[in-house]
Amino acid sequence: MVSTGSTDATPSSTDVPLVRVRGLGRDFAVRVRTGRFHRRTEVVSAVRDLSFDIARGEMVGYIGPNGAGKSTTIKMLTGILVPTRGLVRVAGLEPSRHRRVLARRVGVVFGQRTSLWWDLPLRDSFDLLRRMYEIPAARFAGNLAEYVELLDLGDLLDTPVRQLSLGQRMRGDIAAALLHDPEVLYLDEPTIGLDVISKGRLREFLRALNAERGTTLLLTTHDLQDIEALCDRVIVIDHGTSVFDGGLDRLRGIGGAHRTLVVDLVDELPGGRRIELPWESAGLAGAEVTRVEGPRQWIAFPAGASAAPIVAAVAAAYDVADLSIAEPEIEEVIKELYSR
Structure with a gap:
């Protein structure tokens, strides 16, 4: 790891990140009302212990x-x-x-x-x-x-x-x-x-x-x-x-995020049945049919898993007209991250 010691010289190496942040923090003093005529000062950390690098x-x-x-x-x-604590360097x-x-x-x-x-x-x-x-x-x-x-x-x-x-x-x-x-x-x-x-x-x-x-x-x-x-x-x-x-x-792969395999069958299954596969088997674990509309069915599976085993299993068991994969909405992923 490159030293985070203070330097004012601009590095010449392109390996050095253009932006370097280490343990960065910034506090603000905020006056808070404690009564009709009284206030007290509290310290609020807007940024705390923040670290990252950004390459050119x-x-x-x-x-x-x-x-x-x-x-x-x-x-x-x-x-x-001016930071309250930590190091920040931009272009050295x-x-x-x-x-x-x-x-x-x-x-x-x-x-x-x-x-x-x-x-x-x-x-x-x-x-x-x-x-x-x-x-x-x-x-x-x-x-x-x-x-x-x-x-x-x-x-x-x-x-x-x-x-x-x-x-x-x-x-x-x-x-x-x-x-x-x-x-x-x-x-x-x-x-x-x-x-x-x-x-x-x-x-x-x-x-x-x-x-x-x-x-x-x-x-x-x-x-x-x-x-x-x-x-x-x-x-x-x-x-x-x-x-x-x-x-x-x-x-997209964190938390409970899922990808979706959208399957268009040649014909709608009798009685609006869902696609049935041995979901407990290797490569299909965590997958499930979440929605059916006529011949179209939606199969959700963990975002970090491969779609290949599911596609192969569906194609082997059913007559398929078309397949597509929908990635998880990034808004939902961010909500999941915040909730954790």
């Missing part, structure tokens, strides 16, 4: 219920908040100590806030950011042209930000966060309030950004379709600490 080029979903500590984590990763830098330097290497989009100037045309906001980040003119022009095209902003450049719709402003915010070529992009609820079409375009853009530029993405969202569309890895946080860190397939 990863797309990671960072999810949890309201108040779990997601936004607090993002603010510590950007240097807006301690965010709270090197905030101005790190600002040139990261991009941030908060879905419910904007980094654009409310009364200025979108074009002027971009130009102000060019001056703030001291982006070379040629690089700025190239990036702006690319993002204006990909995010369909061409007709909006001369429109004041306050006149943009939420979806248009969000696209402008994402372009603004990328003009200086950040190594990592933090997205905090980027699709909140967007319609289906706007969400689809935004997801397509982010996939292309990661594939073509290798930009690392950390995405917090309550829309789990964003996670399924973009992320291969998920960190689930609850009460300020990580309760799961792994791939979507492993996430």
Whole structure:
């Protein structure tokens, strides 16, 4: 394991994670009413004992219920908040100590806030950011042209930000966060309030950004379709600490999650009978028919089990017209995880 000792030098090795968090915690003092005229101060841990690494080029979903500590984590990763304890390094830098330097290497989009100037045309906001980040003119022009095209902003450049719709402003915010070529992009609820079409375009853009530029993405969202569309890895946080860190397939396999084999028989079984198989045998344990509609039957089985033995057994015993497998809904998996 790489040492978690303090360092301010930027590592040169690509093996070193772009983001490293170890034992991170952040406390807040909260005044609590104890009587009509009395209050006392309590310490609330928004983040506690949080540890994870993010490699360059990863797309990671960072999810949890309201108040779990997601936004607090993002603010510590950007240097807006100073950790109460623990270690955090982004591109080898301690965010709270090197905030101005790190600002040139990261991009941030908060879905419910904007980094654009409310009364200025979108074009002027971009130009102000060019001056703030001291982006070379040629690089700025190239990036702006690319993002204006990909995010369909061409007709909006001369429109004041306050006149943009939420979806248009969000696209402008994402372009603004990328003009200086950040190594990592933090997205905090980027699709909140967007319609289906706007969400689809935004997801397509982010996939292309990661594939073509290798930009690392950390995405917090309550829309789990964003996670399924973009992320291969998920960190689930609850009460300020990580309760799961792994791939979507492993996430679906936890707890009581089930996959479903949907079987279309050639003919409906007499009397609406269910498919009957030796469910206690090896490879079929835990499977059961949960629903019947005419010739279609649904067989649920543990998410971590293989469907092959069930498919083989059904095909050997019945005349099958079609088969398909439905993965467990990620919303149900997350609910199961929280309930545990």
